[in-house]
Every structure is written in C-alpha cells, then in structure tokens.
Amino acid sequence: MAAASERDEPRLSVGQVAKRADVAVSTLHFYETKGLIRSWRNAGNQRRYKKDVLRRIAVIKAGQKMGNSLVEIKETLAKLPESRTPTKEDWARMSRFWQAQLDEKIAYMMRVREMVDGCIGCGCLSMKSCPMYNPEDIVATEANGAVWLDHPEQAKAAKNCYDSKN
Ligand code: FES
Structure with a gap:
C-alpha cells in the first residue's frame, strides 16, 4: 500500500x-x-x-x-x-449559494422581460420614461451594473409610454 x-x-x-x-x-x-x-x-x-x-x-x-x-x-x-x-458538505453549501444567486438572476431577467414588453414597437428611448435607457445616469450614482432595472416605477413608465403611442 x-x-x-x-x-x-x-x-x-x-x-x-x-x-x-x-x-x-x-x-x-x-x-x-x-x-x-x-x-x-x-x-x-x-x-x-x-x-x-x-x-x-x-x-x-x-x-x-x-x-x-x-x-x-x-x-x-x-x-x-x-x-x-x-467536499460533499462544501458542495452542498456552494450549490445552495449558487441556487439563491440563480433565483435572483431569474427574477432580474423577468423584470427585464417586462420592461422590454413596453419598448417593443415604441422606439422613443426616452431618458424620462424608457426603462431600457439609463435615466439621469442612475447607474453611475446608485451602484454598479444595471441596478436601475430594480426600479419598478420604470417598468410602469415604459408601459405607459408604449400605451400612449399605440
Ligand atoms: S423605447 Fe423604451 S419605452 Fe419607449
């Protein structure tokens, strides 16, 4: 041995x-x-x-x-x-951590999808109402990344923008 x-x-x-x-x-x-x-x-x-x-x-x-x-x-x-x-225990912890992250990513993508709905057929890319744009440079002032997508009011604004033009 x-x-x-x-x-x-x-x-x-x-x-x-x-x-x-x-x-x-x-x-x-x-x-x-x-x-x-x-x-x-x-x-x-x-x-x-x-x-x-x-x-x-x-x-x-x-x-x-x-x-x-x-x-x-x-x-x-x-x-x-x-x-x-x-180890097996390490993997259990890591997979739980990654699963939680995956849940967050899915929730984020669901919000993005909702916002894109409002942009389809619109084309305004308005700084005030389009959630797919960066209104007043919120990204630079609040945090890194597209955190402004966490603002549900922007999703409503997109829908209103879309509805007003259709
Ligand atoms: S293009 Fe996004 S709301 Fe008009």
Whole structure:
C-alpha cells in the first residue's frame, strides 16, 4: 500500500483528465490559466494532475451550468480553506449559494422581460420614461451594473409610454 504522500502524487495525465472529465484538453489548459485547477510537472516535464481535480472540474462545470462565470466560480472556490477541492458538505453549501444567486438572476431577467414588453414597437428611448435607457445616469450614482432595472416605477413608465403611442 502506498504511503499517503505517494497516494497524493499527481498522476493523471492531461489526456486522462480530459477523457474522464469529458472536457477538451484546451478547456483544461484554459481552467489552469484562470487558476481554477492546478497541475504539476513530472520528471519528464509532463503535466500531471491529482485525482481530485476530477471533482473540482465537476464543480466548475456545475457552477457554469448554474449561470456562473469562471471568475465567480473561482471566487467561490477560493473561499474554501487552502483552496481545497470541495467536499460533499462544501458542495452542498456552494450549490445552495449558487441556487439563491440563480433565483435572483431569474427574477432580474423577468423584470427585464417586462420592461422590454413596453419598448417593443415604441422606439422613443426616452431618458424620462424608457426603462431600457439609463435615466439621469442612475447607474453611475446608485451602484454598479444595471441596478436601475430594480426600479419598478420604470417598468410602469415604459408601459405607459408604449400605451400612449399605440
Ligand atoms: S423605447 Fe423604451 S419605452 Fe419607449
């Protein structure tokens, strides 16, 4: 039986990881350049991975499917002690966190969809009444991103604008 240090030796080649994780070799290289996974060089200067990289890739892929960017996934993974590969308990916490974020994104997209309804067939792009425009530069003064879409009064204004022109 191998000693613990030998068991933890990075042994998987890039081809083996790609096959077992069902991702392209180029994807592994990309994840590595983004700091999401890590490899070591063996004596022959070949790239080798620890076996737990497979679990890490599974978490990355699941995170992407839940609508997270690689930057967001990296930030979440970095919160784990010593950036360890997520355990079952870690994954339970991460998936709950990402699910809550997904709920927020869905709610946001529902609001956007409602606002776009008001713009269809309108074309005014009015600074005062169009919610798809940035009235009075609210974005710059209130927060980062399209937070003004959180203003339900703008959705009503769009509908009124649309209705008045149709
Ligand atoms: S174009 Fe958006 S409300 Fe007129």
